[in-house]
Amino acid sequence: MDFAGVQRRLEHLRREIGRHDYQYYVLNEPLIPDAEYDRLLRELEGLEADYPELVTPDSPTQRVGGSPAEGFDEVNHAVPMLSLGNAFSDEELAEFDRRARDRTGSDQPLVYLAEPKLDGLAVSLRYEQGLLLRAATRGDGSRGEDVTRNVRTIAAIPLRLLGTGWPEVLEVRGEVFMPRRGFEAFNRQARERGEKPFANPRNAAAGSLRQLDPRITAQRPLAFYAYGLGEVSTADLPDTQSGRMAWIKGWGLPVSPELAVVTGVAGCLGYYRRMGERRDGLDYDIDGVVYKLDSIAQQEQLGFVSRAPRWALAHKFPAQEELTRLLAVEFQVGRTGALTPVARLEPVFVGGVTVSNATLHNMDEVERKDVRIGDTVIVRRAGDVIPEVVRSLPERRPADAQPILLPAHCPVCGSDIVRPEGEAAARCSGGLWCGAQRKEAIKHFASRRAMDIDGLGDKLVEQLVEQGLIQNPADLYTLTLEQLASLERMAERSASNLLAALDASKATTLERFLFALGIREVGEATARALARSFGDLEPLMAADESRLQQTPDVGPVVAAHVHAFFRQPHNREVIGQLRDADIRWKPLEVVSPAVSPLAGKTFVLTGTLSHPRDEIKDRLLALGAKVAGSVSKKTDYLVAGADAGSKLTKAGELDIPVLDEEGLNRLLEGLSP
Numbered sequence: 001m002d003f004a005g006v007q008r009r010l011e012h013l014r015r016e017i018g019r020h021d022y023q024y025y026v027l028n029e030p031l032i033p034d035a036e037y038d039r040l041l042r043e044l045e046g047l048e049a050d051y052p053e054l055v056t057p058d059s060p061t062q063r064v065g066g067s068p069a070e071g072f073d074e075v076n077h078a079v080p081m082l083s084l085g086n087a088f089s090d091e092e093l094a095e096f097d098r099r100a101r102d103r104t105g106s107d108q109p110l111v112y113l114a115e116p117k118l119d120g121l122a123v124s125l126r127y128e129q130g131l132l133l134r135a136a137t138r139g140d141g142s143r144g145e146d147v148t149r150n151v152r153t154i155a156a157i158p159l160r161l162l163g164t165g166w167p168e169v170l171e172v173r174g175e176v177f178m179p180r181r182g183f184e185a186f187n188r189q190a191r192e193r194g195e196k197p198f199a200n201p202r203n204a205a206a207g208s209l210r211q212l213d214p215r216i217t218a219q220r221p222l223a224f225y226a227y228g229l230g231e232v233s234t235a236d237l238p239d240t241q242s243g244r245m246a247w248i249k250g251w252g253l254p255v256s257p258e259l260a261v262v263t264g265v266a267g268c269l270g271y272y273r274r275m276g277e278r279r280d281g282l283d284y285d286i287d288g289v290v291y292k293l294d295s296i297a298q299q300e301q302l303g304f305v306s307r308a309p310r311w312a313l314a315h316k317f318p319a320q321e322e323l324t325r326l327l328a329v330e331f332q333v334g335r336t337g338a339l340t341p342v343a344r345l346e347p348v349f350v351g352g353v354t355v356s357n358a359t360l361h362n363m364d365e366v367e368r369k370d371v372r373i374g375d376t377v378i379v380r381r382a383g384d385v386i387p388e389v390v391r392s393l394p395e396r397r398p399a400d401a402q403p404i405l406l407p408a409h410c411p412v413c414g415s416d417i418v419r420p421e422g423e424a425a426a427r428c429s430g431g432l433w434c435g436a437q438r439k440e441a442i443k444h445f446a447s448r449r450a451m452d453i454d455g456l457g458d459k460l461v462e463q464l465v466e467q468g469l470i471q472n473p474a475d476l477y478t479l480t481l482e483q484l485a486s487l488e489r490m491a492e493r494s495a496s497n498l499l500a501a502l503d504a505s506k507a508t509t510l511e512r513f514l515f516a517l518g519i520r521e522v523g524e525a526t527a528r529a530l531a532r533s534f535g536d537l538e539p540l541m542a543a544d545e546s547r548l549q550q551t552p553d554v555g556p557v558v559a560a561h562v563h564a565f566f567r568q569p570h571n572r573e574v575i576g577q578l579r580d581a582d583i584r585w586k587p588l589e590v591v592s593p594a595v596s597p598l599a600g601k602t603f604v605l606t607g608t609l610s611h612p613r614d615e616i617k618d619r620l621l622a623l624g625a626k627v628a629g630s631v632s633k634k635t636d637y638l639v640a641g642a643d644a645g646s647k648l649t650k651a652g653e654l655d656i657p658v659l660d661e662e663g664l665n666r667l668l669e670g671l672s673p
């Protein structure tokens with residue numbers, strides 16, 4: 001780069017960083033992940049180091065934080081609130097330690113206090129005569145915002161110090177943060193109220209602390225750990241960092257339980273690895289660890305460089321969020337038929353591994369995150385959790401970005417995709433055929449409450465599918481003794497028992513068969529209702545959605561799934577094969593709901609009846625009647641058994657006809673009660 005090029009680059013970087021500072025510090029709405037911001041800042045620092053004559057007083061390297069938001073008073077920090085130098089590698093840590101040893105002239109390994117680097121925001125708490133007098137944010141390091149009224153709402157922060165004999169003035173510095181559990185609960189509630197959730201716990205903590213109304217802050221689950229001192233009006237202080245932390249704790253201030261005194265680079269690295277492994281199990285976010293020389297004498301020897309101490313270092317973990325480009329979206333079909341959009345990404349190093357695929361969860365999320373093919377997106381990989389696309393950066397969207405469209409047909413089997421209104425998941429409707437759903441479909445088909453094929457458990461189904469012996473439920477009935485006996489761990493006796501069980505399963509009922517098909521949303525009760533409403537399979541397969549909805553308890557979503565299922569040629573083919581294999585049932589007599597005199601009538605059952613209530617209820621439902629739990633003006637009949645109580649009284653008051661069991665039976669038989 002020539003000199004003019006360097007100048008242009010410097011200006012560009014400063015403008016960009018300034019813009020992102022404003023987004024982050026003032027608006028609490030960062031546009032880019034921290035790792036990207038760090039890179040911009042490091043590039044600027046590097047260039048300025050090479051061209052010191054080009055450093056300007058307004059460069060972001062010449063100050064530490066942002067400017068105070070409107071609405072809060074300013075607070076001067078008598079002892080400035082410092083920032084920390086960063087290390088991103090073991091070598092940078094070793095370099096830091098080497099310089100510290102040089103400057104202290106120590107030939108012994110240095111002793112450090114190691115602690116988690118909490119991902120929240122720094123505050124300074126000022127106690128006078130033991131009382132919390134003022135709390136301030138860091139701001140630019142010398143002037144912050146007065147957030148006393150908000151900080152007083154944080155339960156972890158004492159309003160009065162413990163014990164007696166405190167120094168006249170005690171300033172404690174530490175981090176306010178939002179524990180993950182509280183963050184998740186808070187976001188859940190925000191979504192339920194239709195409000196915008198926070199992107200991460202740090203933003204949530206910052207947003208909560210900077211509320212102008214402290215009553216809102218009070219409802220936010222904030223926490224605090226102290227990590228240092230500001231102004232203190234006594235010289236009588238412990239002479240180590242660890243001793244001072246214990247001293248602070250003695251006054252009743254929370255200190256992280258993770259502090260550890262370690263020796264040399266090896267001790268630091270051991271701590272770094274341990275915390276790295278524990279990172280995802282903690283109830284709060286940390287983005288690295290901090291090492292501080294434990295000896296205060298050594299700290300004083302080393303002093304400061306610009307606004308950061310030379311005696312402390314933040315050792316960062318690999319970023320869990322990164323930017324990359326979305327190249328394409330493919331749809332994966334899960335074992336229950338749900339379609340998951342999967343983003344194909346330009347490979348990016350995030351969370352310690354190279355990621356080229358990430359989940360987009362479902363189409364609702366695609367819309368909510370406003371992601372398009374060609375977009376620059378934020379990818380997150382935290383711990384062992386599968387990587388996900390967090391959102392896009394619409395400001396970087398290319399003109400030719402393409403919307404992500406739900407396919408009309410299953411990428412595995414070609415069946416129609418259905419997504420009933422109001423459902424997040426889109427699904428393949430080819431349940432009996434689809435290769436992705438094969439194992440689950442057959443397991444369900446064989447299960448006890450479905451076709452009840454004795455001896456055909458989940459493990460065996462998996463084996464049969466993996467060996468290529470069966471591809472759909474109908475193939476079960478073509479299995480031979482030799483095929484079964486050839487399977488691992490299958491004796492000839494059990495093979496012939498299984499064949500007998502398969503044979504026995506052929507005589508079934510329509511409702512079991514319908515349940516066995518594994519149609520989405522069709523459980524046993526719905527299968528029974530459909531069987532009673534249609535009597536046989538053919539009229540059900542021919543029914544349109546509005547006819548399906550005349551079945552008791554079948555609404556638009558169930559009707560859409562049933563209709564789509566029977567429309568798939570592949571499903572019909574498998575059903576044909578099953579019938580050819582002699583699966584049979586007795587057709588039921590149906591009373592068409594439209595002509596039944598009970599259609600639409602509402603019954604309430606009370607008292608002791610001679611048949612189980614569910615049985616009576618099912619018969620009524622099959623005739624198109626409704627059964628309600630309490631008597632109202634809308635009730636058509638109260639069926640009262642022995643010892644009927646308040647419902648009978650109420651029916652009397654409302655002039656509602658009351659039937660005894662005999663009257664009910666006459667009605668059910670189509671006679672007048």
Ligand code: IVH
Nearest residue numbers: 082083084115116117118121122175227290
């Ligand atoms: S010490 C003497 N210790 O990191 C240096 N800072 O990058 C003052 N932070 O503003 C900071 N955990 O908000 C220190 N255990 C820890 C920390 C910590 C998080 C934050 C703090 C500070 C920033 C500096």
